[in-house]
Amino acid sequence: VALMTGKYNFRNWLAFGILDPEAKTFGHWFSDAGYKTCMSGKWQLRSYNPPDYMPEWRNRGMRAEDSGFNEYFLWHTEHTEDKSSRYPDPRIQSNGTYVKDTKGKYGPDLYVDYINDFMERNSEEPFFVYYPMALTHGPFNPTPDSDDWLNGNRFESNPDKYFGDMVEYMDKLIGLIDVKLGELGIRENTILIFYGDNGTPREVTSKMRDGRVIIGGKGLNNRRGTHVPLIVNWPGSQAGGRVVSDLVDTTDFIPTLLEAASIPLPQNEIFDGRSFLPQVKGEKGNPRDWVFIHHDPLPGHNKIGRSLSRWIQDKQYQLFDETGHHHFFDYTTDPELLHPIDLRNANDETKAAHAKLKRAMATMQND
Template sequence: MIKQLLFIFCFLFLNLFAQAEQTPNIVLIMADDLGIDSVEDYGGRQYKTPVMSQLAKEGMRFTHAYAQPLCTNTRIQLMTGIYNHRNWLAFGVLDPQAKTFGHYLQEAGYKTAIVGKWQLQSYDPPDYPGAAKRRDKGMHVNKAGFDDYCLWHTHHTEDKGSRYPDPKINLNGKYLTDTKGKYGPDIWADYICDYVRQKHEKPFFLYYPMALPHNPFSPTPDSPEWKDSERRFDEENHFYGDMVEYTDKVLGRIVNAIDVAGIAENTLLIFYSDNGTNQKILTETDWGLSQGGKGLSIDAGVHVPLYVRWKGEVAAGAVNHNLVDSTDFLPTILEAAGAPIPAKEGLDGISFFHQLLDQRGPERPWVFYHYDPRPGWDKHKFTLHRFVQDRRYKLYDNGILIDVENDPLEQHLIYAEDDTRATAAARRKFQRVLHEKYDEWRNLRPANNRQVQ
């Protein structure tokens, strides 16, 4: 009997040890303002994105990944796994009491780092109406669950400096002093490449919220104008294309660093975007000339690229047509890390980790949006939009239904009296979601508002 117990104990120990050995590093990269219209794999014709295409060949590409229409809205959902209607405070402000994926992964035994753009501590300039109630009310990055950071815009907006030429970058509490003549994305790429080459005693989680290709649309080091130091701060829309291609180039540097370090088989790499392309940009696509939809609730504002690579685990060349939204990343990476998904936190996200491994499991039936970037500088022009969608239909809380698959610009409104059997079924399903989320918001809103108003 004792021998049998010892055998069982040894078997369980070795099994747990083997699982620990397989716990992957996780690298999550999120572009800033990159819609599907700008990416070749999704029908973009104007810019070259070969590294993204490489990720599609070596891993899985998702055709129906969605984000909120603006960056803070997506970033908060991404980092907390919770919809905006439950924890929104203000634009550029992450609730300092929130628990981020950095915190969760530290608890799971990971070394954590964040590189790129923060912009979640303080956003309003001092002379903006109501700013005094919101300034410095957001989470400080040194309390966000990351052991190391290399970031732009970690404090007040008026002190943020440049993110591109001569950038102002905070490295673990001290600003770099040698950035003159350098390009912000190159500094971050250097940091990341060095980070993945290091020998880590435990698995690492590296989150890279990129600055690219967000405006100001200015020359990159690959633009001819960069050679003239006087032109590096030029702002012209045509530089957007250079910035998209530099986004792809930086991504390529990171992919190559992972491969050269010999950790591709033990690194889950995810590439995503926080919202659609800037509205100032017109892009040639398979469906014609496409205007960016950043800030808008139409498909061009929320439909974004998503690639996942984990060599030897995620099937190469796989295409996934299931729905994914920004709340799903936190439970997905927790499951990848072998960490429990906390029931008490009431996460809204649904893990898609099993889909990466071609296993059965829950699939997201719809994507919910509670989109209102107010309060915040320059956000007075926005209003609240609440809507739900799946791959085919979208319902706004004013009763307007859209056949988004066939009408991405939302020019043909479907009212209840126009319903077919299919649209009526979609309307009933989505109305239940909207009613449920409205009740949650009504109960939580007073406490959230008191923090910033």
């Protein structure tokens, strides 16, 4: 929701798996500016709860056809019980009609085929493509490149066996998009942005080349759950091959994308982000001092026992605002957030950082 609207969730959050049908997304902004727009992948923002759980929240979200995109090719556009598989034999809706003949096919192949076809049809005009991937979300099924795709159980979920295959297949599909842009002769002036939405699933343990073993932290509020990849590739910017340590917030993408497209940021809308386009071009830009996260899993099916979590962090400290308490951590020395800082014993620098984040946190609410 924050990615598509450029607003923090306290401004427009309704429920888990629900996008406010009155919201404006980057699909609207780009379409209104004359861009051809396409969304392909998963939707999952219309109706999340099954019939027997808080049915009053069913059908409350935005329909895919109202999201501002000229075209869409999506999994899970309607009720959860109707979504079927996102991987083998997927159930996909394309521009209001369910796609036929998906038996024996692999969803991610179809999502990327649609994107590449869209780009070919619109290569002479400016376009914007949003690809909310299914990969590498569970269930952890085999891919067409897995050894047992042909003769095994394509619906078997086994993270130890298939997660690596899924990552490799995701990389392969991104490569197909990149190759297509080159074939169309538009790669030089096309920006590709790869961004993770959350940490690796907790069922997955990753063994790194340097010997580290990292347990997935999806849904957690520590680094394993929130520190995700961001890769921006724009050959025409002549500023590639760099690693930038600036903080980036989910709300920053709309200001960045609109600036890159020379689309004025609408003055009658509240946007919480700031553009990082200067950094993409190799300039200093206006880096953030902090980022803010507002995560509310409720009301939502299978979210019992979870609660609202709000925090703000800079490059060293993380301040939580939960149930009236302000837990404060140094996540560079305490990455699992196990030892709250006792400000009574903290040095002046730590106290000043706490005060700064606390002041910022106080602004993170509707006026």
